Amino acid sequence: MELTSSFGLTFFYDYATPSKVVLWLASIFSGIILCVLVYTSTAILSSLLFKGYGKLSSAEKIEWNNRGFSTFHALFVSSASFYLLILSDVFNVNSHGDVVINRSSTLSDAVLGISIGYFLTDLAMILWNFPALGGLEYVLGYCWP
Template sequence: MEKKSYQNPAELLVKEYLLADSFIPYTSIICGICACKMVYDLTQLFSSFYFKSYPSLSKIQRTEWSNRSISTFHAIFITAMSLYFVFWSNLYSDNQYAALVTFRSSALSTFSLGASVGYFLADLGMIIWFYPSLGGMEYVLHHLLSLIAVAYSMLTGEGQLYTFMVLISETTTPGINLRWYLDTVGMKRTRAYLINGVVIFVAWLVARILLFMYLFYHVYLHYDQVKEIHSYGLLLIFVVPSVLSVMNVIWFAKIIRGLRKTLAKRH
């Protein structure tokens, strides 16, 4: 009886406050930030025990090592959620609901976007604090655009489908981070490094080039619904993916040059 008396108020707190619709955005952001902190600390703890080269790294390299583990963790989480909502969930199906696809949302979709906002806030803070060691101005611009777009979609419920489409591009992040890890520990000339480069090329082509084309095509097909969005949200739908597309193409050109250079050295 005593255990139950403690359990009921705890369940009530979670259901009525932390997971109430009005509190989900703020709860999810806090969860995202706390998850980043937890992953950062655990990475430092495990790396010092299980990676012999970790203690010999410089202070900023150890910071980037842990920072990249955060982005990898976020990428796996948000890619899984985005793929589910875009391709498997009925939430955004054309034939499932009478409501406009651009205004559909759920508690789970909002929570997922909020957790992503928490990550972008934490990571952007680290990039600015250690600037430019963790990334230059292009990373700041990328994170700012992503943060604004994801936060708007989370708070208003508008255009969440297109936000998840863009977030699928995070599927390339684990490969990029693995490449940095392999380079840092002196495995740049290994077969694993070469395979990693090929995987990055394919993933980038699919998730950051072809998928963005599909996004714009989907917007074109559903423009009668898209135009009903608030003017600020409409601006974000067109501007953010367009800017990110240009950045993706520029980075893709660098990936191609790097892969060609690596293949040339192998031969």
């Protein structure tokens, strides 16, 4: 259902349908689980592939592993964005009648949820290991708009 304000802005208050809420929650939890898996895999692979990894301190290993799932997230989101913007027609200006900013797909909603899971996991890691994994500027960067 659509609601128009006196300023001419259109609001969609039934955008969060039950199926989308389930998709978002599943995607967020999937993002958290993926971060834990990549964090653990980074530690295992780094200890097997890089002999210098064993010489790192505990704080340096945490930072290294954290950068592993950060890099994985960057590659994942870049690939999904490339597909959604270049290869698919979801955000093609000429393919649909509605405004581009109001468009979404199941894939774009899932990628958004996975990214939210990543950001929550990264924030939890920063707070859990504070200040070793970034100081006050990292926390403020997440919490300050």
